[in-house]
Amino acid sequence: xxxxxxxxxxxxxxxxxxxxxxxxxxxxxxxxxxxxxxxxxxxxxxxxxxxxxxxxxxxxxxxxxxxxxxxxxxxxxxxxxxxxxxxxxxxxxxxxxxxxxxxxxxxxxxxxxxxxxxxxxxxxxxxxxxxxxxxxxxxxxxxxxxxxxxxxxxxxxxxxxxxxxxxxxxxxxxxxxxxxxxxxxxxxxxxxxxxxxxxxxxxxxxxxxxxxxxxxxxxxxxxxxxxxxxxxxxxxxxxxxxxxxx
Amino acid sequence: xxxxxxxxxxxxxxxxxxxxxxxxxxxxxxxxxxxxxxxxxxxxxxxxxxxxxxxxxxxxxxxxxxxxxxxxxxxxxxxxxxxxxxxxxxxxxxxxxxxxxxxxxxxxxxxxxxxxxxxxxxxxxxxxxxxxxxxxxxxxxxxxxxxxxxxxxxxxxxxxxxxxxxxxxxxxxxxxxxxxxxxxxxxxxxxxxxxxxxxxxxxxxxxxxxxxxxxxxxxxxxxxxxxxxxxxxxxxxxxxxxxxxx
Numbered sequence: 001x002x003x004x005x006x007x008x009x010x011x012x013x014x015x016x017x018x019x020x021x022x023x024x025x026x027x028x029x030x031x032x033x034x035x036x037x038x039x040x041x042x043x044x045x046x047x048x049x050x051x052x053x054x055x056x057x058x059x060x061x062x063x064x065x066x067x068x069x070x071x072x073x074x075x076x077x078x079x080x081x082x083x084x085x086x087x088x089x090x091x092x093x094x095x096x097x098x099x100x101x102x103x104x105x106x107x108x109x110x111x112x113x114x115x116x117x118x119x120x121x122x123x124x125x126x127x128x129x130x131x132x133x134x135x136x137x138x139x140x141x142x143x144x145x146x147x148x149x150x151x152x153x154x155x156x157x158x159x160x161x162x163x164x165x166x167x168x169x170x171x172x173x174x175x176x177x178x179x180x181x182x183x184x185x186x187x188x189x190x191x192x193x194x195x196x197x198x199x200x201x202x203x204x205x206x207x208x209x210x211x212x213x214x215x216x217x218x219x220x221x222x223x224x225x226x227x228x229x230x231x232x233x234x235x236x237x238x239x240x241x242x243x244x245x246x
Numbered sequence: 247x248x249x250x251x252x253x254x255x256x257x258x259x260x261x262x263x264x265x266x267x268x269x270x271x272x273x274x275x276x277x278x279x280x281x282x283x284x285x286x287x288x289x290x291x292x293x294x295x296x297x298x299x300x301x302x303x304x305x306x307x308x309x310x311x312x313x314x315x316x317x318x319x320x321x322x323x324x325x326x327x328x329x330x331x332x333x334x335x336x337x338x339x340x341x342x343x344x345x346x347x348x349x350x351x352x353x354x355x356x357x358x359x360x361x362x363x364x365x366x367x368x369x370x371x372x373x374x375x376x377x378x379x380x381x382x383x384x385x386x387x388x389x390x391x392x393x394x395x396x397x398x399x400x401x402x403x404x405x406x407x408x409x410x411x412x413x414x415x416x417x418x419x420x421x422x423x424x425x426x427x428x429x430x431x432x433x434x435x436x437x438x439x440x441x442x443x444x445x446x447x448x449x450x451x452x453x454x455x456x457x458x459x460x461x462x463x464x465x466x467x468x469x470x471x472x473x474x475x476x477x478x479x480x481x482x483x484x485x486x487x488x489x490x491x492x
Contacts, residue, residue: 082332138459142407150397151396151400158361
């Protein structure tokens with residue numbers, strides 16, 4: 001990827017995990033609605049993704065997009081996820097297609113499928129459980145934030161099918177720097193370490209694919225998301241496991 | 247169903263097909279943003295579903311909702327389907343839950359899965375093809391109208407899982423009064439006759455279910471949508487077949 005990679009929502013947690021390990025690997029164009037808190041190491045565009053004109057400008061010469069921007073709160077109200085996550089993702093996808101972008105990596109979320117846990121909690125969080133979601137199942141959000149992420153995936157599918165954009169949707173688990181507490185079973189099952197996160201998005205920028213939905217978690221002993229598809233299609237090779245404490 | 251049934255988008259084509267056969271079967275409360283063109287046989291509320299307050303008022307004492315309202319154009323632009331179909335469906339679902347409604351029938355569309363036809367057209371429209379969609383597959387819209395219908399289904403799933411509303415999404419085929427032309431293969435595969443349409447929505451109002459996605463077509467010789475789930479769960483028993491011309 002020689003052309004710039006546009007990273008929307010760059011100032012958020014996932015953006016920081018990505019830039020922490022991959023800052024020198026790509027020519028980044030960062031976009032966030034918040035101005036940088038210190039002198040940025042990369043080109044930095046202060047813009048809101050709901051501003052079509054600004055997004056179109058930021059897309060110039062871009063080869064790939066990592067789209068993280070949106071309201072990240074699981075408890076976000078409908079009006080906010082409608083504007084920022086659903087309409088915002090449409091704006092970024094449409095601008096990407098218009099600009100001839102080749103690859104689009106969309107930060108989806110475990111919240112797109114949160115209601116699969118209903119009635120299966122806590123046993124699916126345990127090592128002995130063989131229950132797995134693999135990305136082929138229909139969404140089952142337990143909040144409207146999850147509804148908005150599922151809608152973003154469907155938008156990605158549409159822009160792939162009709163405009164031939166390569167799209168991968170990463171249903172990100174629980175991204176935390178340190179290991180989740182031993183007694184937090186769900187957190188252990190969903191854990192994504194910072195280095196596995198950066199590696200996974202690196203894979204998304206390097207691999208070839210049409211349209212994919214993959215889960216973004218570390219190789220935890222406890223898990224109810226399959227990472228097989230990410231391994232096969234993207235070459236994801238996670239190094240961390242919530243069960244292995246130092 | 248002794249309580250009134252709210253029929254949104256009542257003045258549209260699907261509404262007319264339903265009322266034509268079921269006008270006397272339920273206590274209907276019709277809602278449409280267009281005023282009636284002649285003296286209506288039922289209570290009639292002129293309101294836009296994007297008006298939360300009006301929708302909340304129309305929901306009073308309602309036992310079930312048949313939600314047809316929205317921009318019906320496959321070529322509708324994003325801004326319209328975002329407001330009318332996605333946000334509008336959220337407004338109607340939220341008001342239904344708030345009012346204690348038991349059943350919610352959502353008019354989804356074949357456009358939620360239109361891109362499955364890419365590369366399979368026209369052979370999947372033929373009698374000898376065994377390719378079937380059955381409602382468990384992920385959406386693949388070929389237009390943003392279809393994206394909006396898929397989003398409506400996910401909203402239905404969310405309001406079922408979290409608020410225990412019974413929701414059935416009907417992916418309606420091609421509803422036409424007469425038989426589709428013999429040389430229109432896709433139309434023959436997708437045909438839904440007026441009387442099968444009315445019967446299917448009647449089944450949706452009478453049956454018991456949690457959350458379902460079913461296809462709404464007649465029992466056509468040509469078909470690439472399965473109607474097995476509608477038969478099993480809803481008792482759908484279509485009488486028409488696009489291959490049987492008078």
